[in-house]
Amino acid sequence: MARSATVAVPEDASTATGAGRRTQRRSEQLAGMAFVAPAVIVIVGLGIFPAAWATLLALQKWNGFSEPRFVGADNFERMSRDTDLVAAAWHTLLYTGLFMPVSVVGGLLLAAALNRRIRFMGLYRTAIFVPYVASAAVTGLLANFVFNPEVGVVNNVFRVLGLPQQGWLEDPSQAMVVLVIMSLWGQLGFVTVIYLAALQDVDTACLEAAEVDGASASQRFRHITVPQVAPATAFVVIWQTIQCIQLFDLVYTTTRGGPIGATTTLVYYLWEQAFRQLSFGYGSAIAWVLFVVTMVMTLVLVAIQRRRGGEQPA
Amino acid sequence: MSHTPTSPSRRSVIPRGRRWVAGLAVAVAGSLLLAACGESTTGGPATDLEKASPDDKVTLTWWTGQDDSSEVYIDKLVDQFEAEHPNVTIKATPGSATTDDLLGQLSASFAGGTYPDISYAYGSWASELADSGRTLDLTDTIAGDEDVSWDEFSEAARATAAPGGKTIGFPAVVDNLAVVYNKELLADAGLDEPSPDWTWDDFRDYAKAMTGDGVYGTNLSVSGGEDTTWRLWPLLWQNGGEILDDDQTAAAFDSPEGEAALETLRAMAVDDKSVYLDQTDEKYGPLFRENRIGMMVTGPWEIYDTVKAGIDYGVQQLPGTDGDHTTVSGPDLWVLYDHQDANRAYWSYELIAWLTQNDQDAQFNLALGNLPLRSSAVDTPAFATFKEEYPGAEVFVANQENATIPRPTVAGYVGLSSAVGRSVAEVLQGATSVEDALAEAAEKADNALKDAAQ
Known part of the structure; x- marks a missing residue:
């Protein structure tokens, strides 16, 4: 409207244009805000505001029922002498150390295997991806069935093969390995899909030139394909690391942190502190430290990737 | 429908799928957001x-x-009450997906101002609920109401309903631990049925004799939750020990009595290997019904399924120490909440007082295979039928007499229970010694008690 007014009254051009532009800018701003507002409300309401409350909560002692009490840095001080928290951190680290490398390497190899034109390829790709769609609750239930020491499939197979029966999820030294296996089953599809996409961008001219020059298939894969999918690798490593640190649902649906606390991960521990022990303040304090640690690790990984590849990570 | 804060017993605890994408900070703070608005x-x-x-x-x-299965009985009773009192409308719902989740639901509802008039609650939540300042104080009302016959509820149940001396509700479900044994397996091992005056040495011999060929003599919990913890208390009490000191401010279980108690369990689990160690607290019942566990230390909630499975079983009170057969009881509650509305408070009280009378209790607790709430119920025709339907239930009822000591109702008990449960689980799995485990549990428990008292 402002624009048509400006065009219709050319003699007033200088002033009308100035005022018109201002009106125009203002109305555009209003329209923009109107479009952005719902998203902003959602993000502030469900993201930033609760995060701010969690900050306040981390400085309080609150059991969810009586009045919260301000305790300053007590919750953080308590973390420094909490041996169970240290144990939970080690468990999370162990899980990450077992899960992350296998998921990245396995995902890349699977993607390379699926990146060709053969019969029923769509079926194979779907089969790899389906477990990723299954919820953690389903994965957990499945783990309970498959790895049940009394009636589970795995121990039955062991029995037939004459191998000794294992405790699996009920054995403190094996439970974490079972969780890693179940996570891999659930998560490999995701990594594979990311790498499949990245493999489409690998320079075929370069691969063909190498082949002409006599490079073997494994040499081509190692020296051309792997470096070229480096941005995808950076993304996958960061993403999977964050997933590892946040491991909760699978633990909740299978071991509940046991046996003897062997699978108590950081997020499970903080959930237990907050919602079972009713130490909401302490739980929030752990959540904040976890957030900072995750943030720092992500930044470090991004920095390493940039220095090594000189490329923008995905 | 369960006896302890962490063990699911009959109630299904298949959790709702949860995706923890954004971390817990958001979830924790979400309830605070409600707090701010409410x-x-x-x-x-x-x-x-x-x-x-x-x-x-x-x-x-x-x-x-x-x-779902037990809600049906409540719905029938609600219909009866509404028919008798047409001006009262009752909206009865489970309130949460599992009984365990009800505590979080209550916390959020207090923050949002949408809390119910009446809720189910585990006995261990009583202190926290009373601290919220949202519960009704029924102490005087009950004292002035002869029809309520408050003395007919067990000592432990009354104590649990009155944290800090203020009565906030009524007993809802009562239970205790006893031994349910498989008569067939007992006969296979050439053993006589146990007599009421049996000792823990007898129990150990029995378990050892029945173990083998995929059969375990008995079961213990190693989940590390309250289900693990409360199985230690009868032994502790029988040996003359106590959970807390006289001021209720520090742990007292790290004592020679405590060591004797835990050593009894350790010897069976580690030396004899006659114990099925349940990580989940859900597997021992089904295993018992598959003739894989000889004697199950459990509560009355297992009888219903055992009868259904057609197992030939018997019930005996817990083994004793020097003739002392003290057991532990886990009363659950109906808690009444204050909405500053005399009419709602009046009818909440009337409803629950009516519900916990023998006639109505027969249609709820007895119908579900739970123990009757009142001692006077044993003389009713409903109980006679109940005894026939669930053989051995009368032993559990009589065993209420052995539930002489209530579990502590101090706020720090949740932390104490978790510390003890963890230590007991470690000992039973041979990961540490009795002395070290109890010392560590006592230190953690003291911290939890101190923390909660602040």
Whole structure:
């Protein structure tokens, strides 16, 4: 409207244009805000505001029922002498150390295997991806069935093969390995899909030139394909690391942190502190430290990737 | 429908799928967001039931904490009550997906000001609920109401319903631990049925004799939750030990009595390997019904399924120490909440007082295979039928007499229970010694008690 007014009254051009532009800018701003507002409300309401409350909560002692009490840095001080928290951190680290490398390497190899034109390829790709769609609750239930020491499939197979029966999820030294296996089953599809996409961008001219020059298939894969999918690798490593640190649902649906606390991960521990022990303040304090640690690790990984590849990570 | 805060017993605890994408900070703070929007005051002076106008229309919200199968019985009782009192409308729902989740649901509802008039609650939540300042104080009402026959509830149940001396509700479900044994497996091992005066040495011999060929003599919990913890208390008490010191401010279980108690269990689990160690607290019942466990240390909630499975079983009170057969009891509650509305308070009280009378209790607890709430129920025809339907239930009822000591109702008990449960689980799995485990548990428990008292 402002624009048509400006065009219709050319003699007033200088002033009308100035005022018109201002009106125009203002109305555009209003329209923009109107479009952005719902998203902003959602993000502030469900993201930033609760995060701010969690900050306040981390400085309080609150059991969810009586009045919260301000305790300053007590919750953080308590973390420094909490041996169970240290144990939970080690468990999370162990899980990450077992899960992350296998998921990245396995995902890349699977993607390379699926990146060709053969019969029923769509079926194979779907089969790899389906477990990723299954919820953690389903994965957990499945783990309970498959790895049940009394009636589970795995121990039955062991029995037939004459191998000794294992405790699996009920054995403190094996439970974490079972969780890693179940996570891999659930998560490999995701990594594979990311790498499949990245493999489409690998320079075929370069691969063909190498082949002409006599490079073997494994040499081509190692020296051309792997470096070229480096941005995808950076993304996958960061993403999977964050997933590892946040491991909760699978633990909740299978071991509940046991046996003897062997699978108590950081997020499970903080959930237990907050919602079972009713130490909401302490739980929030752990959540904040976890957030900072995750943030720092992500930044470090991004920095390493940039220095090594000189490329923008995905 | 369960006896302890962490063990699911009959109630299904298949969790809802949860994706923890954004971390817990958001979830924790989410409830605070509600807190900010909701009522900030924790009620005024306690509502006086005497000021009610009983004929006014009133609507009550009731979170029953039941699963689908037991909710049916509540619904029938609600229909009866509404028919007798047409001005009262009752909205009865389970309140949450599992009974365990009800505590979080209550916390959020206090923050949002949408809490119910009545809710189910584990006995261990009583202190926290009372601290919220949202519960009704029924102490005087009950004292002045002869019809309620408060003395007919067990000592432990009454104590649990009155944290800090203030009665906040009624007993809802009572139970205790005893031994349910498989007669067939007992005969296979050439053993006689146990007599009431049996000892823990007898129990150990029995378990050892029955173990083998995929059969375990007995079961213990190693989940590390309250189900693990409360199985230690009868042994502790029988040996003359105590959970807390006289001031209720520090742990007292790290004592020679405590060591003797835990050593009894350790010897069976580690030396004899006659114990099925349940990580989940859900597997021992089904295993017993598959003839894989000889004697199950458990509560009355297992009888219903055992009868259904057609197992030939018997029930005996816990083995004793020097003739002392003390057991542990886990009363659950109906807690009544204050909405500053005399009519709602009046009818909440009337409803639950009516529900816990023998006639109605027969249609709820007895129908579900739970113990009757009142001692006077044993003389009713309903109980006679119940005894026939669930053989051995009368042993559990008589065993209430052995539930002489209530579990502590101090706020720090949750932390103490978790520390003890963890230590007991470690000992039973041979990961540490009895002395070290108890010392560590006592240190953690003291911290938890100190923390909660602040």
